[in-house]
Amino acid sequence: xxxxxxxxxxxxxxxxxxxxxxxxxxxxxxxxxxxxxxxxxxxxxxxxxxxxxxxxxxxxxxxxxxxxxxxxxxxxxxxxxxxxxxxxxxxxxxxxxxxxxxxxxxxxxxxxxxxxxxxxxxxxxxxxxxxxxxxxxxxxxxxxxxxxxxxxxxxxxxxxxxxxxxxxxxxxxxxxxxxxxxxxxxxxxxxxxxxxxxxxxxxxxxxxxxxxxxxxxxxxxxxxxxxxxxxxxxxxxxxxxxxxxxxxxxxxxxxxxxxxxxxxxxxxxxxxxxxxxxxxxxxxxxxxxxxxxxxxxxxxxxxxxxxxxxxxxxxxxxxxxxxxxxxxxxxxxxxxxxxxxx
Amino acid sequence: xxxxxxxxxxxxxxxxxxxxxxxxxxxxxxxxxxxxxxxxxxxxxxxxxxxxxxxxxxxxxxxxxxxxxxxxxxxxxxxxxxxxxxxxxxxxxxxxxxxxxxxxxxxxxxxxxxxxxxxxxxxxxxxxxxxxxxxxxxxxxxxxxxxxxxxxxxxxxxxxxxxxxxxxxxxxxxxxxxxxxxxxxxxxxxxxxxxxxxxxxxxxxxxxxxxxxxxxxxxxxxxx
Numbered sequence: 001x002x003x004x005x006x007x008x009x010x011x012x013x014x015x016x017x018x019x020x021x022x023x024x025x026x027x028x029x030x031x032x033x034x035x036x037x038x039x040x041x042x043x044x045x046x047x048x049x050x051x052x053x054x055x056x057x058x059x060x061x062x063x064x065x066x067x068x069x070x071x072x073x074x075x076x077x078x079x080x081x082x083x084x085x086x087x088x089x090x091x092x093x094x095x096x097x098x099x100x101x102x103x104x105x106x107x108x109x110x111x112x113x114x115x116x117x118x119x120x121x122x123x124x125x126x127x128x129x130x131x132x133x134x135x136x137x138x139x140x141x142x143x144x145x146x147x148x149x150x151x152x153x154x155x156x157x158x159x160x161x162x163x164x165x166x167x168x169x170x171x172x173x174x175x176x177x178x179x180x181x182x183x184x185x186x187x188x189x190x191x192x193x194x195x196x197x198x199x200x201x202x203x204x205x206x207x208x209x210x211x212x213x214x215x216x217x218x219x220x221x222x223x224x225x226x227x228x229x230x231x232x233x234x235x236x237x238x239x240x241x242x243x244x245x246x247x248x249x250x251x252x253x254x255x256x257x258x259x260x261x262x263x264x265x266x267x268x269x270x271x272x273x274x275x276x277x278x279x280x281x282x283x284x285x286x287x288x289x290x291x292x293x294x295x296x297x298x299x300x301x302x303x304x305x306x307x308x309x310x311x312x313x314x315x316x317x318x319x320x321x322x323x324x325x326x327x328x329x330x331x332x333x334x335x336x337x338x339x340x341x342x
Numbered sequence: 343x344x345x346x347x348x349x350x351x352x353x354x355x356x357x358x359x360x361x362x363x364x365x366x367x368x369x370x371x372x373x374x375x376x377x378x379x380x381x382x383x384x385x386x387x388x389x390x391x392x393x394x395x396x397x398x399x400x401x402x403x404x405x406x407x408x409x410x411x412x413x414x415x416x417x418x419x420x421x422x423x424x425x426x427x428x429x430x431x432x433x434x435x436x437x438x439x440x441x442x443x444x445x446x447x448x449x450x451x452x453x454x455x456x457x458x459x460x461x462x463x464x465x466x467x468x469x470x471x472x473x474x475x476x477x478x479x480x481x482x483x484x485x486x487x488x489x490x491x492x493x494x495x496x497x498x499x500x501x502x503x504x505x506x507x508x509x510x511x512x513x514x515x516x517x518x519x520x521x522x523x524x525x526x527x528x529x530x531x532x533x534x535x536x537x538x539x540x541x542x543x544x545x546x547x548x549x550x551x552x553x554x555x556x557x558x559x560x561x562x563x564x565x566x
Contacts, residue, residue, distance in 0.1 A: 029450050031489040033501045038485045042450070089544050092451060094485055095506060096542050109492075116498045117490050243417040246450035250548055257545045 024245035027081075028121060032113040035106060036097035037088035041114055042246065043122075044068055044084065045077025050125045051153075051339060052118055054083040056111065058133030058161075060102075060262045061255030063091025065247060069235035072328045079336060081125070085114045087138075089258030092250050102262035104141050111142045115151050128154040128339055133291065133321070136160020136299070137269060144275040154342045155280040156335065157299055159291050159321050165268040167295040168205040171223070172214055174289040175199050178221040191220075206265045223289025226320040233325060270298055274305035281312055281338040285319030285326065312338070401562045404428040410556030412444050412536075414454070420446025422456075426558050429461075436464040440475065446552070449486060456481040456510055466520070473516040473532065481510040481540060512538035514554060529559045 028043040042065065043052070053076070057064040064084035067073055073082060086093045088101065088110060115127060129152055131139030136157040143149040161167060176199035179192040195217045203210040222228055237245070280303045284296030293315070300313040314334040319326035399405060405427055412420035422444025430437040440462060445455040460477015484505035493499035516534030521527030533555045539547040 025450060029487050031485045031487050033485075033489045033491040038489060038506075040450070040485075040487070093544065094452065094483070096545060099545075113490065113492060113498065120490070120498055240417075243415050246448070248415060248448065248451055249550060250543070253546055253548055254544050 024241070029246070030117055030121065031094075032085075032110065032117055033095075034110050034113055035088075035101040036095050037101070037110070038094040039088055039110060039114070040065070040086050040092050040094075040246075041117060042068060042084045043081055043118070045082045046079055047081040047122065049080050050122075051079075051342075052081045052083055052122065052125045052127045053339070054085065054114065054118070054127055054129050056085070056129060056131035056135030056139050057087065057090070058135050059090060059255060059259060060087065060107075060134050060264065061090050061259035062134075063251055063255065065091045066235045066237075066251055069237040069241075070325070071233045071236055072324055072332065074236075075332060076335065080128075080339065081122075083114070083118060085111075086254075089262075090255045092246065092248060093254060094250075099261045102258060104138070104264065104267065107138050108142045108145050108148075111138060112148060112151075115148075119151070126153040126342065127151065128156060128342065130156040130158070130335075131160060132158045132324070134161050134264070137162040137164075137264070137267060140269045140273050140276065140299075140303075143278065144269065144272040149276060149278050152278055154339065155276065155278055155303070156283065156338065157280060157303070158283040159285060159288050159296070159323060160299055161264070161267070161291050161295075162269040162273065162299055162302070163267065163295060164264055165206070165266050166270075166298070167291050168211070168214070168265065169202070170292045170294055171218065171290060172199050172203070172205060174223060174292055175214065175217050175221055178223075178289070179217070208263065208265070211265055218289065221289055222287070222320060224321040226285065226287040226318060226326060230326060232322065233328070270302040273299070273302035274308075276303045277308060277310075279310045279338075279342055280304070281314065281334065283314045283316065283323065283331065283334060285321060285323035286315050286317045287320045288323070290321040403560070403562045405562070406530075406558040406560045408440070408442070408556060408558040410442075410444070410554045412446055412552050412554055414446040414448055414550055414552050416551075416553055418446055418448040418451075420444060420454075420552070422554075422556075434465065436466070438462050438464060440477070442479075447486065451486055452483045453486050454481055454483040458510055458512060460512065462514075469519055469521060471518050471520055471530070471532075473514075473518060473534070475512075475514045475516070475536075477512050479510040479512065479538075481508040482506070483508060483540070506543075508540045508543065510538050510540060512536055516554060528561070529557050531557045 030041050031038045032041060055064050055067060063086050065086055068084045087107060088097045118127060129139040137160050139155055139157060140162045143152060143155055176196050179196035182192040183189055205211055282296060282300040284293055286293055300311065303311050316323040316327045316330055324331045405425060408424045408426050410422045412422045414420055422442045424440055424442030427439045428436055429439050441459040443457050447453050456479050458477050458479020460475050462473055462475035464471050464473045482505050484503050489501040489503055490498050491501040514534055514536035516532040518530050518532030520530040536552045536554050538550050540550060541547040
């Protein structure tokens with residue numbers, strides 16, 4: 001009996017202390033509250049550098065929390081502070097925001113609160129917005145709203161969905177061409193004939209049902225990863241890490257509700273991006289089938305307008321939508337060169 | 343927008359009050375009813391005549407107190423304290439009604455408090471048992487960190503952390519050890535897992551899992 005009690009107490013003590021894990025909690029964190037959402041902000045890496053990279057995640061409905069466990073992010077954290085913000089209804093975000101708050105304007109307001117929070121807690125550091133996919137669109141929307149760009153030092157716009165109105169039809173063409181290649185190779189011929197013929201009808205991509213159908217085809221192409229055989233370095237976090245970090249199962253379940261209700265299919269920010277007059281870097285995967293390279297050129301041309309010179313474009317030639325994972329070294333070099341030059 | 347927020351807050355608080363009231367009423371009425379039905383007749387024991395209702399409750403044979411480690415997602419520490427009340431007992435099963443008050447701390451994520459109640463069936467296997475439970479409760483979660491919001495002047499200000507109310511259906515599976523009949527132990531030990539849902543959380547039922555490790559203790563020893 002005594003052994004049983006001792007065993008029980010030891011197990012209990014282990015469980016009580018084992019939550020105290022090393023580096024998951026190095027850094028800073030806070031929440032921003034707005035219109036029904038309480039959104040977490042995690043700041044990791046080299047805070048002393050006074051250069052804060054604000055990562056704006058994609059989706060809508062994806063997350064930044066898991067990105068903080070990517071090796072490529074960890075490496076960049078050696079040089080800069082990285083800010084991981086989970087948007088409303090996404091990732092580890094809490095609350096019950098009403099679907100009527102799922103608007104670009106509201107997300108811009110949320111992003112401004114995050115920026116104000118960083119400035120308040122870290123004494124006005126340099127802030128660089130680094131937005132990927134939908135995050136690139138949100139960054140563009142933010143920087144072209146009012147005087148918000150005065151709070152930001154630089155903008156990295158990667159594979160962004162800033163103009164879906166023109167961009168999705170181009171992606172539909174990508175699916176159609178990919179389907180034809182598969183048909184020619186004799187791979188899943190019936191499926192790809194159906195996909196090709198549907199894409200050939202030039203469906204109205206502002207209609208949700210059409211979007212979901214196209215998205216199902218798209219996910220079976222190499223739109224996201226150029227070489228399907230390449231092993232990408234995903235988030236490195238063990239089961240024990242998930243259990244002892246700030247992560248929760250919300251990371252897997254949040255986002256779906258938002259994604260189904262936040263309609264950005266008619267989004268076209270290209271005209272207003274001419275207002276962006278801060279140094280900008282456009283990075284694009286040459287073979288991105290989600291937001292095709294034409295949209296990369298559109299982003300580059302739109303930022304600051306045709307006469308604006310403080311911008312550059314880097315194309316990762318062997319990458320698609322996940323370019324930061326597919327060509328990590330080139331991505332990191334371009335990233336650091338731009339940020340260090342600010 | 344402000345009006346809608348105020349209305350939302352009002353309806354949330356009203357819902358919260360209703361849930362607390364219903365669970366509380368359920369607990370109080372249920373415990374009272376069952377307790378009064380199952381009390382040992384105080385006239386049988388002159389000593390017990392001097393005991394108050396609380397003491398009679400604590401020393402009731404059907405009442406056990408329980409304490410558990412409640413680790414949200416295993417390692418985020420929490421505790422739950424509760425009462426295990428035997429509703430019916432046969433050789434092959436003990437049906438019990440549990441009520442628990444507890445909470446846990448998930449650093450940089452959330453801190454939660456809960457009050458829950460449920461029915462369970464405990465199936466003995468020699469000195470061991472398996473215990474299946476089903477219940478519901480009220481949970482209140484608070485963001486674990488400083489919260490900022492837009493101030494009326496347009497800047498940033500710290501926000502009061504009121505937290506969020508949630509409905510908390512739950513189920514658990516425990517295995518335990520109750521001692522041999524010869525040992526006449528007043529306590530049982532158990533370990534197992536609880537799965538519970540947090541609703542509404544971003545308009546979904548967010549699943550959670552938590553291991554439970556703990557014991558029950560009866561101040562009144564079992565009659566064999």
